[in-house]
Amino acid sequence: MAGIWLSLLVVIVARLLARHRRRLTRYQNALTATLENMSQGIIMVDRDHSIAVSNNRAGELLGLPPHLIHEGINFDAILQWQTEHGEFDAQCDVDTPIDRLIALGGFDENVPLYERARPNGTVLEIRSKLLPNGGAVRTYTDVTERKRIVQDLATARDAAEAAPRGGHARNSSR
Numbered sequence: 001m002a003g004i005w006l007s008l009l010v011v012i013v014a015r016l017l018a019r020h021r022r023r024l025t026r027y028q029n030a031l032t033a034t035l036e037n038m039s040q041g042i043i044m045v046d047r048d049h050s051i052a053v054s055n056n057r058a059g060e061l062l063g064l065p066p067h068l069i070h071e072g073i074n075f076d077a078i079l080q081w082q083t084e085h086g087e088f089d090a091q092c093d094v095d096t097p098i099d100r101l102i103a104l105g106g107f108d109e110n111v112p113l114y115e116r117a118r119p120n121g122t123v124l125e126i127r128s129k130l131l132p133n134g135g136a137v138r139t140y141t142d143v144t145e146r147k148r149i150v151q152d153l154a155t156a157r158d159a160a161e162a163a164p165r166g167g168h169a170r171n172s173s174r
Contacts, residue, residue, distance in 0.1 A: 036055055040057060040139045046134070050072055051070065061122070075105070086119055087118060087119065089119070121144065126138065
């Protein structure tokens, strides 16, 4: 009788574990689909600077080779590759914030948000959130078009302000 109860208990536990495993697989698939269909790039690093989570969009926005944007790669390898390929040359004047970020391994609690232009002209908005466990989550957003629109509007405003005001004088004489 004890054997039957024990067998029944094992079957029940096995079914519960199987249900739990299916649920975890569904969540994992949903999370993967979400990450891979975001317009933003995302990288999560652990306290040892190993990439714990990333999506392909991060690699696209940063212009990284595929072997540098996957789980287990050290974030320092990404910084090294970017430095070697001139990604920071435009920003690297004496003691610029990007120099400081590189010296700190890419993350600084005092710089949660910054923009940088890539050599190809793409402007990225980079947000970092330091985590209590010593890791960080970083998102990359392509703001090139927004920056272009802001510049175009500023140019149009300046041109309008510099234009002769003759039309205004005619309307006031009526």
